[in-house]
């Protein structure tokens with residue numbers, strides 16, 4: 116017995132985070148009843164994004180070009196490099212603060228038990244970049260979790276060994292929280308009061 | 314300045330009910346980081362569904378064929394016709410109860426102030442169907458709201474005038490609630506204890 120297009124749509128919607136059977140049904144009916152054009156637009160945007168968005172070869176953030184617009188911009192201050200765990204964290208900082216330096220996106224955090232070491236986070240390439248001498252301050256904006264702190268510690272050593280000043284966000288970010296969900300004001304304040312890692 | 318594919322995707326995701334900017338960002342990153350195949354599958358399912366799902370000419374429910382599988386089935390009891398406001402309500406009843414009759418989906422409820430009268434709900438075609446004589450009981454399963462009750466009253470008169478017994482779901486469905494969100498047990502009980510509209 117083949118499943119109907121409606122059932123296929125409901126099933127496919129469950130790929131979205133936080134969307135269970137009931138929500139998926141509600142979404143499918145909503146689109147069919149009131150948003151057919153929006154549904155078609157979403158279909159196109161999904162296909163394009165899944166196919167064409169890769170990673171920037173400089174900062175590892177998502178990018179549809181080899182080098183992302185931020186890394187390619189001459190208006191950014193290349194002396195400041197901010198390291199974040201995820202593209203969502205990068206976006207949160209970019210939206211909340213006036214930061215005009217560059218970013219480095221780990222796409223994860225050190226987690227030896229899960230087999231995620233320095234290599235998986237591209238830290239060999241980051242080290243190489245720090246050796247080039249342009250970066251003067253490495254702003255470590257990993258999450259205030261156990262693994263995030265361990266990653267921050269590793270990054271600070273990596274920077275110091277190459278005469279780059281490591282710094283981290285000021286207290287103000289709630290402990291145990293996820294950077295992505297911190298309100299803009301708090302995040303902006305914490306970013307502005309970052310301190311050198313002693 | 315053109316927007317990036319990522320921004321386009323985030324914007325397009327906001328067409329989904331209950332999805333704001335923050336949720337849309339989270340969804341987009343989740344798909345890009347962990348569910349590219351699922352994202353492509355969703356794109357295809359959306360395109361197919363938006364393009365090919367229309368309405369059954371018998372019951373007005375969503376259908377990808379002229380007549381939906383339920384209306385076309387010889388295994389359903391054509392003496393029982395259950396009227397619901399929406400496809401979601403129809404699905405809720407089908408999933409919660411052992412009902413083996415047929416459905417009629419109003420795709421709305423009587424709402425004179427919004428210009429929704431009997432004609433907009435296809436009640437002329439429903440009346441015609443009742444006159445054909447096959448339907449013996451019209452189970453009115455509109456929502457227990459003011460407009461839903463008014464619609465139920467109208468449908469009961471429509472049925473009686475054509476010697477069809479109108480009935481409605483038993484008390485048990487919470488007043489002011491939406492049928493779609495009632496738990497299965499309550500809905501199944503209410504459906505089983507439906508009473509004739511006096």
Ligand SMILES: [Zn+2]
Nearest residue numbers: 171174183186
């Ligand atoms: Zn980049």
Ligand SMILES: [Zn+2]
Nearest residue numbers: 369372381384
């Ligand atoms: Zn049908």
